Amino acid sequence: MILCLDLSYRPGSLALEEFAYPIAAIVRKAGEEAKIVHYTGVGSSIPPGTDAVILCGTALKDTGYLDRPELFCWLPEAPVPVLGICAGMQVISAVHGGETEAGYEIGITDIEVIRPDPLFSGKDRFQAYELHTLACMPPPGFLTLAASDTCVQAIRHPKKAVYGIMFHPEVRNEWVVERFLRMGRS
Amino acid sequence: MVKLGVLCSGGKDSIFAAYRAMQKEEVSCLISVVSRNEESYMFHTPNVPLVALQAEAAGLPLVSVDTAGEKEKELEDLRDALERARERYGIEGVVSGAIMSVYQASRLQQICRDMDLWCxxxxxxxxxxxxxxxxxxxxxxxxxxxxxxxxFDESWLGRRIDDRAIAELGAIAERYRITLTGEGGEFETFALDAPFFERRIVVRKSSVRYRNFRGVYMIEEAELEER
Incomplete structure (x- = not known):
C-alpha cells in the first residue's frame, strides 16, 4: 500500500481533490493500492503494510504543515521509500535540518538534471509544472539532483530512497511517480 | 470556512466545481467574465450571459464583468472582477473548474497570489x-x-449529457484523441440544473448555427421553473 499524505490545511479540505487525488490516481494506475491520509492522522509511525509514502502538495497559500514539525516525527526513521512533492519536499527538508526561503514559480518551468540518479536516468532536461512560493535549501548531506533557474527542484537523502521534488508530477510528468514506485518494488 | 467566489462560465466544469466548493467551504458568489471574443483564451463564450440565470437559480449573487477578450487584457478584467467580489462579498479565495489547462490554471494562480487569495x-x-x-x-x-x-455534427447541439451521450463521447475521445470532458475546447456545455439549484432553467427559445464541424446552440429565451 502506498500512503499518500494530504498536507492541506484540514482533513477533507477542498484542496484534497486537487493535490492528493491526482497522485493517488497515478499510484492506482501503476497497479498499487493508494491510501490517502491527512498528515495530522499519522501518529508516531506509519501504518503497517505501507510500502512507500508520498507527501502531496498543497494550495499556494497553504503553508500550515510547516508549523507542526512534531507531526512528522515518523519521517526520519521511516523504513520505506518516501517522495515529497512541493510542500512534501519542504517537509522532508525541514525535518532533516534544511531551510525554506522565499522562492516562487507558477506554471511550466525548465528543469535541468544536475546529478545522475535512477529517478531521472535518461533525462538531462525536462519541463514541469510549478506551484510554490517557498523554496528549499537542501538539508546537510542531501544530494541536489535537479534545479531550475529559480531554485532546487529535486533532492535525495544520501543513503535512503527519500526524495523531494518541487514540481507537480501529475502535470505531464507522471513518469516520476511511476519510477519512484518501481524503486520501492525493487 | 473560507469564503469563496466561483469563476463561472456556465458550463459543466465550473458549476460542478461550485458544487464541490459548497460541500466543503462557503460559496459567497459566482463570478463571470463575459468575453466579446469568441476565441477567448481564458473564458468560454457561448451563453455566458446566462450565468446570471444560474446564479438566480442557485440563490447566489453574481459579479459579472465584460472583456474585449484580448489575450492579456482579459486577465486584467478578471483581476477587476475578483477585486469587486472581494469588496462586495468578502471572498478570501477563488474556485475554478480547470481540469488540465495549464494556461488557465497558472494564470489564475498568479492573479490569486498577487491578490493574496486562495485558489x-x-x-x-x-x-x-x-x-x-x-x-x-x-x-x-x-x-x-x-x-x-x-x-461533432449538428445533432450534438442542445443534446443533454446522459449515460448514452457519455458513451458516445468516450468512443469519440478515443478515436479522435480528445479528452472526454472536451478540455481542449472541442465542445462546450451549459448547466440547466444542479443539485444546489433551487429552481431549474428551462429553455423557451433557442437557435442553432452550424457549419463544417463548428456550431453553437444559442439560448435566446430561458426562465426558471420549480422542479
Missing part, C-alpha cells in the same frame, strides 16, 4: 470517466452548447 481547482487532473458519470449520477442537467471539432 482552488477541485477538478484538477480528475478521473474524467468518473467525473462525467458523477454529473449524471448527482443530478446535473447539462446540455452541449457548442461544438468546435470533428466529428
Amino acid at each position: 482552488f481547482n477541485p477538478l484538477w487532473y480528475t478521473d474524467q470517466d468518473e467525473y462525467m458519470g458523477s454529473l449524471v449520477r448527482e443530478g446535473f442537467s447539462i446540455i452541449i452548447t457548442g461544438v468546435f471539432s470533428e466529428p
Whole structure:
C-alpha cells in the first residue's frame, strides 16, 4: 500500500481533490493500492503494510504543515521509500535540518538534471509544472539532483530512497511517480 | 470556512466545481467574465450571459464583468472582477473548474497570489470517466452548447449529457484523441440544473448555427421553473 499524505490545511479540505487525488490516481494506475491520509492522522509511525509514502502538495497559500514539525516525527526513521512533492519536499527538508526561503514559480518551468540518479536516468532536461512560493535549501548531506533557474527542484537523502521534488508530477510528468514506485518494488 | 467566489462560465466544469466548493467551504458568489471574443483564451463564450440565470437559480449573487477578450487584457478584467467580489462579498479565495489547462490554471494562480487569495481547482487532473458519470449520477442537467471539432455534427447541439451521450463521447475521445470532458475546447456545455439549484432553467427559445464541424446552440429565451 502506498500512503499518500494530504498536507492541506484540514482533513477533507477542498484542496484534497486537487493535490492528493491526482497522485493517488497515478499510484492506482501503476497497479498499487493508494491510501490517502491527512498528515495530522499519522501518529508516531506509519501504518503497517505501507510500502512507500508520498507527501502531496498543497494550495499556494497553504503553508500550515510547516508549523507542526512534531507531526512528522515518523519521517526520519521511516523504513520505506518516501517522495515529497512541493510542500512534501519542504517537509522532508525541514525535518532533516534544511531551510525554506522565499522562492516562487507558477506554471511550466525548465528543469535541468544536475546529478545522475535512477529517478531521472535518461533525462538531462525536462519541463514541469510549478506551484510554490517557498523554496528549499537542501538539508546537510542531501544530494541536489535537479534545479531550475529559480531554485532546487529535486533532492535525495544520501543513503535512503527519500526524495523531494518541487514540481507537480501529475502535470505531464507522471513518469516520476511511476519510477519512484518501481524503486520501492525493487 | 473560507469564503469563496466561483469563476463561472456556465458550463459543466465550473458549476460542478461550485458544487464541490459548497460541500466543503462557503460559496459567497459566482463570478463571470463575459468575453466579446469568441476565441477567448481564458473564458468560454457561448451563453455566458446566462450565468446570471444560474446564479438566480442557485440563490447566489453574481459579479459579472465584460472583456474585449484580448489575450492579456482579459486577465486584467478578471483581476477587476475578483477585486469587486472581494469588496462586495468578502471572498478570501477563488474556485475554478480547470481540469488540465495549464494556461488557465497558472494564470489564475498568479492573479490569486498577487491578490493574496486562495485558489482552488477541485477538478484538477480528475478521473474524467468518473467525473462525467458523477454529473449524471448527482443530478446535473447539462446540455452541449457548442461544438468546435470533428466529428461533432449538428445533432450534438442542445443534446443533454446522459449515460448514452457519455458513451458516445468516450468512443469519440478515443478515436479522435480528445479528452472526454472536451478540455481542449472541442465542445462546450451549459448547466440547466444542479443539485444546489433551487429552481431549474428551462429553455423557451433557442437557435442553432452550424457549419463544417463548428456550431453553437444559442439560448435566446430561458426562465426558471420549480422542479
